[in-house]
Amino acid sequence: MRLPRGAGLGRLAAGALRSSQQHVCVSGRAAASMAEEAKKLAAYAAVDNHVQNNQVVGVGSGSTIVYAVDRLAERVRQEKLNIVCVPTSFQARQLILQHGLTLSDLDRHPELDVAIDGADEVDAELTLIKGGGGCLTQEKIVAGCAKHFIVIADYRKDSKALGQQWKKGVPIEVIPMAYVPISRTIAKRFGGEANLRMAVSKAGPVVTDNSNFILDWKFEHAQNWKEVNTAIKMIPGVVETGLFVRMAERAYFGMEDGSVQFRDAPIN
Structure with missing residues (x-):
């Protein structure tokens, strides 16, 4: 039975796609x-x-x-x-x-x-x-x-x-009741945004070994990290920074x- 025009091409394209996917998979495993x-x-x-x-x-x-x-x-x-x-x-x-x-x-x-x-x-x-x-x-x-x-x-x-390779931001451990005002203060004073880190395999935020929350601050540009680290730690409710x-x-x-x-x- 003769295949409709284009049917064989579709099959070849699918085969090529599978081959490409396998190559990407192998390359990913190698990396x-x-x-x-x-x-x-x-x-x-x-x-x-x-x-x-x-x-x-x-x-x-x-x-x-x-x-x-x-x-x-x-x-x-x-x-x-x-x-x-x-x-x-x-x-x-x-x-x-x-x-x-x-x-x-x-x-x-x-x-x-x-x-x-x-x-x-x-x-x-x-x-x-x-x-x-x-x-x-x-x-x-x-x-x-x-x-x-x-x-x-x-x-x-x-x-x-910093920020050249790591794109997830600077982690900041905070007292749970203060995460919203801390997030707003960081964004206002230093730019970027500080988002509450959410858990992957459970509903709700990540909870640290110290029973606190984590904000991930995605900054917009390079900073004086020593000064920024000290300033963030002085915000009430901040426990520690990942700097x-x-x-x-x-x-x-x-x-x-x-x-x-x-x-x-x-x-x-």
């Missing part, structure tokens, strides 16, 4: 795999270069820190290290316990030798945006208690200026070619 390997490389470099025997280590949160804890546990077993770990979140606490590492807290160990954590974005001066996972307050507390704060990330997180200014000592970046690059904070 994701490359990024995961880059995270692992950065994490291993940081743990190998900055963790020594008889240290108290702050353990950050997020996907990159999983590899750091893997490597930390491996070194503890192989080298018989005496390491105490202080978590920045419930997730970090569970990672520490799952790997059989010694868990502690800031009550028992208020001063840490080193803290290792990821970042959503790192600029040329090692100013960070953190809090994409919602743990910014505890992450900043732990980092502030450490003699050395080391950042680990993949190549996608490296920027010349980490002059805190990180060094950042490790796992690169696409399998190498690891690092950048030190400028000397002030």
Whole structure:
């Protein structure tokens, strides 16, 4: 039976579309795999270069820190290290316990030798945006208690200026009753908009480990981040910001070619 004119073309087009979709899917998987390997490389470099025997280590949160804890546990077993770990979140606490590492807290160990954590974005001066996972307050507390704060990330997180790569804004943890006036104040004083972060798998807003809400401030242009960070923290009801200014000592970046690059904070 003869096909109507154009019918075969439609079938070929559909086949070409499926082929294109499969190519995009494979490319996406390859990119994701490359990024995961880059995270692992950065994490291993940081743990190998900055963790020594008889240290108290702050353990950050997020996907990159999983590899750091893997490597930390491996070194503890192989080298018989005496390491105490202080978590920045419930997730970090569970990672520490799952790997059989010694868990502690800031009550028992208020001063840490080193803290290792990821970042959503790192600029040329090692100013960070953190809090994409919602743990910014505890992450900043732990980092502030450490003699050395080391950042680990993949190549996608490296920027010349904040906002270049990370488009979701600066996370700001706030007391729930104050989120509307805080949002209005930030938009009025600094431009852009600060939106309440909504949960994905449940109805309602994201609730932090501290039972607070998070605003994501999408700023319009580069700012003096030190001044802005201080000013936002002075707004009544703000608990903490995801701006980490002059805190990180060094950042490790796992690169696409399998190498690891690092950048030190400028000397002030």
